[in-house]
Amino acid sequence: MRINKNFSNLKDDYFFYRVISKTKEFKAKNPDKKVISLGIGDTTLPLCEAVISAMQKSVLEMSKKETYRGYALEQGYEFLRLSIKKYYQKRGLDFEISEIFIDDGAGRAIAEIQELFSTNNKALIVNPAYPAYVDTNVIAGREIIFIEANEENLFLPTPSKETKGDIIYLCSPNNPTGSVYTKEGLKKWVDYALQNNAIILFDAAYEAFVSSKDLPRSIFEIEGARKCAVEVCSLSKTAGFTGVRCGYTIIPDELVFDNCKISKLWMRRQTTKYNGLSYITQRGAEAVFTDEGQKQNKKMVDYYKENVKIIHEGLDKIKIWNCGHGNSPYIFAKCPNGMSSWKFFDLLLNKISVVVSPGVGFGYAGEGFVRLSGFGDKDETAQAVKRFGKIEEFIS
Ligand code: PLP
Secondary structure (H helix, E strand, O other), X not given: OOOOHHHHHOOOOHXXXXXXXXXXXXXXXXXXXXXXXXXXXXXXXXXXXXXXXXXXXXXXXXXXXXXXXXXXXXXXXXXXXXXXXXXXXOOOOOOOHHHEEEEOOHHHHHHHHHHHOOOOOEEEEEEOOXXXXXXXXXXXXXXXXXXXOOOOOXXXXXXXXXXXXXXXXXXXXXXXXXXXXXXHHHHHHHHHHHHHOOEEEEEOOOXXXXXXXXXXXXXXXXXXXXXXXXXXXXXHHHHOOOOOOOEEEEOOOXXXXXXXXXXXXXXXXXXXXXXXXXXXXXHHHHHHOOHHHXXXXXXXXXXXXXXXXXXXXXXXXXXXXEEOOOOOOEEEEEOHHHXXXXXXXXXXXXXXXXXXXXXXXXXXXXXXEEEEEOOXXXXXXXXXXXXXXXXXXXXX
């Protein structure tokens, strides 16, 4: 028996471990200091009333023989796929429910869908990015080509003549940079994919944070995308489902490579490897898409976005370059005086007891930046931002 040696090519998980251990160490040495984290990637507000009551009702259904449900359909119950269909319809996008696949989160879907494609393909990944895009391709043994997101391209790279890649990972609004592609920007990627027989895996996990009407929330707002893109989405950040788990993947019928319908391949794969999402969760998810659920969850998203605004204004005040506010839960801030991500992390922790996420943890191009998140408590966020003034003397 031999192990998959590709695992030894993965970078250690030391980045998150180092954030946690540095914070722990600081707390132990400074028990009197209140440490506030602006590094949170998890949600903190409870599930909304509409979701809770739908889930409670479905728990009761499971308690009676007549309404008990066993294994769910691998693709997801029709009632939920219909709700998602209507959610897209309100934005002028139409899908058959057979093109919609329910799963337990965007993380799983984006990690696993690459299994459908040959390992001879090259993965094209924006750097910095959500780490799963890289790690899953390393495990598969695929060659990875990076396309750099930087200040110059406003963290929204587009393909050039030199761009080469078959499986393209795009995330908008982006984690960690908070940047959001315009329709023109996405169109360049769709055109590239169509011309080069490539596929786009579009991660829309943060689409609900987009409020500017002219910015796209789905790759399918771009003409031609049905022939070259898959969209993964999640209720994690938009409805607080990080611990409940529910996501969905849209695979249009027109998506065909090597004479294989990708939706058919994915369905075949799911029936082998996945036994469906729980009925209770799917009823909760259905409630997210009702008018009441949408209203309640919008309040939640607005709460996080207000935190982002507070952070953005605080950074502007001390003249730290930052981007991402407005249509995302994250801010990407440039470390002052050419400091490295870790040096600025240490400064913020040691001088004002604030924890952030070093940008370099999301890829080499994140070096020199930190990610700040709006997912915390509002009062604590405001308190942390007030402390920013105290670092002015170290950064000017
Ligand atoms: N995609 C991106 C860009 C993320 O930032 C995250 C989580 O932070 C995920 C996917 C995972 O989402 P889920 O909780 O639905 O698995």
